[in-house]
Amino acid sequence: MxxxxxxxxxxxxxxxxxxxxxxxxxxxxxxxxxxxxxxxxxxxxGAIATMTGRTLAVVAELGADLQPAGWRLTGGGSGIDHRRARSLLAQDLDTLEERAAGYDGTFKVQLAGPWTLAATVERPRGDRVLADHGARRDLAEALAEGIGEHVADLRRRLPDAAGLVVQIDEPVLPAVLGGRIPTASGYGRHRSVDRPELSGHLATVLDAVAAAGATPWVHSCAAEVPWDLVRGAGAxxxxxxxxxxxxxxxxxxxxxxxxxxxxxxxxxxxxxxxxxxxxxxxxxxxxxxxxxxxxxxxxxxxxxxxxxxxxxxxxxxxxxxxxxxxxxxxxxxxxxx
Incomplete structure (x- = not known):
């Protein structure tokens, strides 16, 4: 069907x-x-409702705040905009819980993937998380942990749902693979990430979706997406x-x-x-x-x-x-x- x-x-x-x-x-x-x-x-x-802001509202343990250049990890507690992003998501979920009471079909939510997040969020001292091997691993793991909590919250709010889907959006995946993400200065490009690491961090997140009892989907409307890699990572x-x-x-x-x-x-x-x-x-x-x-x-x-x-x-x-x-x-x- x-x-x-x-x-x-x-x-x-x-x-x-x-x-x-x-x-x-x-x-x-x-x-x-x-x-x-x-x-x-x-x-x-606003920024708290964008794909990045929405996903940072789910990420566990890591704090973030909003700078003129965009979202940045703080290395400590959450800034006011990060707290506002979490509050807005909770408000939207409250509305969903009220209006979808008794829904017994499949329901989907969407979050940015680990590579799109790494390419759009800055480290505490500047430049993208993408520039730091350890930082991008930590971000993927924090996203995976947060997804588990998010799915549990959704299951509590939609107890009759036959299934939950978590759609992972990776619009910049081909650019990360091809080394086309600009540095903070705009004069250079971040090095390309090799396929094993690209697949590994994506798998960390997709495995977390599956472990939470939801179905992992991956979306990208970019050109040259490595769909074989995406599928191999668990989509x-x-x-x-x-x-x-x-x-x-x-x-x-x-x-x-x-x-x-x-x-x-x-x-x-x-x-x-x-x-x-x-x-x-x-x-x-x-x-x-x-x-x-x-x-x-x-x-x-x-x-x-x-x-x-x-x-x-x-x-x-x-x-x-x-x-x-x-x-x-x-x-x-x-x-x-």
Whole structure:
């Protein structure tokens, strides 16, 4: 049975926008057996609500504060913005607990992965965590520990949920592998990280998701993602932007499907398309893509998910409800064809 979900982010800049996004997600996906509803992210509310701020709110033991250049680890206690990030996440989860009471399907949350976090957060004395071998290991381990606590909290809040998914977002993974992350000065680039370490820290986090009783998914809408490495690190689902896939990527996605790994195909744009997209056009895109890989929708439907290509934070308020309805309708039509 083909399913439908969103990547995570929604437009808006206040708490009302979050409340609206959550209502849309639950109403559209929560009442559909094919839907995988999720905790929306509304990064327009400020740095404490961005992917990085949201994830630092979960990281265990390490303190952080917000500097003009962005988030920085403190080497000590949490700064006021770090505490605000944790408070906002708790507030959003309170709202979820109230509105999703009795929900008995699968539910998803999203967090930045260890490499995206290492590439965007600074060490206490400056420059990215990415620059320090020990610091990036410590950050991955702290994230893994925090995920265990986060999943336990979600299970307490959604006791009837049949399953929990933790989506790990790694948009900068290819840049880390390719040595393309700029240093703080902007004049240089951080050295590339070798594949064993890249895989090892990602596996630390994905293993923590699985150990907590949740299912680890990995999303990246970048080009040249090493999907074989991601899968080898323990991802049980790959969320791909179809437009970014090269020939070699197609082979890796096909191998994953053949092995029974769930694959979420990102066909729908994050911004309002012109002309408007129809569910029949979306179904046709999915069929053509599966045909190119040598699969029939009926044989891979159990492991197939339809999703936007990336987040929806830059869209107009009217686009996310339309997107989710399109995806749910297309998932049903793809199976019935």
């Amino acid at each position: 083909t399913r439908a979900t969103g990547i995570g982010s929604h437009p808006g800049d206040d708490q009302t926008a979050f409340d609206t996004a959550l209502a849309v997600v639950l109403d559209t996906l929560g009442d559909d057996a094919r839907g995988v509803p999720y905790l929306p992210e509304v990064p327009g509310r 049980q689902a790959l969320l791909v932007d179809v437009a970014m896939l090269r020939a070699a990527d197609l082979d890796q996605v096909a191998e994953a499907m053949e092995a029974g790994v769930d694959v979420a195909l990102g066909f729908v744009p994050g911004l309002d398309p012109d002309p408007p997209l129809t569910d029949s056009a979306l179904v046709e895109r999915a069929r053509r893509f599966l045909d190119a890989l040598g699969f029939d929708a009926a044989e891979v439907g159990e492991h197939l998910v339809l999703a936007p290509a990336c987040g929806l934070a830059g869209a107009t308020p009217s686009w996310p409800p339309r997107v989710l309805k399109l995806l749910a309708t297309a998932a049903r039509a793809l199976d019935e064809a």
